[in-house]
Amino acid sequence: MQAATQARQRIVSTAPIDRVAIEILEKFAPVETSPAPDEDTVLGMLDGAVALVCRGEGKVTARMIAACPTLRVVGRTGVGYDSVDVAALTARRIPLVYAPVSGFAVAEGAMALLLALVKKILLCDSVVKAGQWNRRYEFQTGDMTGHTFGIVGLGRIGMHLARLARPFEMTILGYDPYVPPEAAREGGVEPVSLEELLARSDYVSLHLPLNPETRGLINRARIETMKPGAILVNTARGGVIESLDVLADALESGRLSAVGLDVFPAEPPDSSHRIFRHPNLLCAPHVVGTSEMAMERIYRSMATDMLAVLENRQPKFCVNPQVFG
Template structure:
């Protein structure tokens, strides 16, 4: 890139034409130093050219929403020499290769915490639907096959052990809600010191202990090289017989075939799933055929409030970065000095940002 002494043109912010709360476009549009470009997700030359000239790229965090060629890979970065920063539209960043961005001098942010309340609430929507057998009751009433209330008898959760895997922004909210239901809360998170786990409302335990003790196992960890396939056949068999499995995290952390086998054998009593390996899952998926599975289409964080917070957070962090201010949710802080150098080459003086 050339290194002008003054900002000769507005910096370009690009996003695909996938749905986003209007708060994002409104915020970017109010910044006179920025130019927003909305590119077709199903486009080719137009989208490639738009991204090649972009300084910032906002991308959905859902891998099944974003065509592979527009996900932030090393190949895409090679075609986008002016790209300075990337914003993932969620707490996850499955569509962004953060290591490749770091090598390219590209700063990456996510929106961790923006939709945490929505996802934590979904955790208990799934759990309560499961133990109260709401899906079965609804189906029986609509079909006219309901015989007696006792035939649809459910359970209470008070007094059970609620095991959290990953006690970050969402996990800590889940812990607080669980305490309100009278659950004993335990948590496993190798990235959070035991004292902080206690501060977040849970008793710190090892992964094996959590599997052995929890009546309900709830996933709130990111999908990465460590957690991918974490819940396999062995993990499900180590869970308590009759336990429930809940995930509002990411598909791929649990093995769907192994979960199905654990349910079919009667080892587990049920599952509540908001995330899938392929989204949406095939209608004939074995898990979707079972009355002891409550299913949702990765809508835990898809609330009006959650999406608005994510959109505002994304816009704010992009505006911060392009003004030379370090953002709140920088995933690769080691890149920041190089990012500032590249930003200065575009004519932005961070000291004035």
């Protein structure tokens, strides 16, 4: 009877996952991938599921959680979990494990966007390819050295970015109400208020989770307090900026000289939006944290923690550890 029960168990993923994760998870039960990430399709696969992997566009809703009495753990690829109903999981005492192990890749991506914008790499590239060599006299590239860099959010990613920024001999400011000032200073970051950071920084990079406190944090009013001609980079979550309209207005007015985005309020974004016609916008399709090394670490970490829960052991990274109390 026990063997028959075990055979019905399964682990479901909302989207395909890497082989390294499958090999770890299949030590407990077979892994099945949903043909589509929408709620109804995934719901149809949850009978007997003991674990659910939330990847890509997939979501874990209260309806899904309620429909799966056998569910014991949910795993989220990456560090963001705004697509998961954490309250519903916690009410069922189901742990949500995640994988905050790719911060280096996101920090590198943020720095890459910033450097490309400061040095006007896209403009330089287009001028040469168009045979317009003499346009080199029409513009100047910018500098990192001697400027002020503001990092909003001093978690793993923000602090790694600060380490990458130090060799450029910039003044590094940081805002994070949950990080002790002495911890910021130890990382070479001057802790300041958000208002002071925006007013003083030539370049600003956002590294915040998306939650009710941070949604729309960078709004029209705050952008208006930024240094004229500042550069803004967002590799966190699209929703921490009020809207693409606000960014487009800031670019068109010159309040922002350039913007780098890896994330958007809605993904994929509406490519017909006027912001995408602005020459000083540099975009990526939410990929800066998905380098080869980062993804291997993410899948291995998440799957290892999910297996730990299934084997009645404590996971390393858990969003709601109170479920073990």
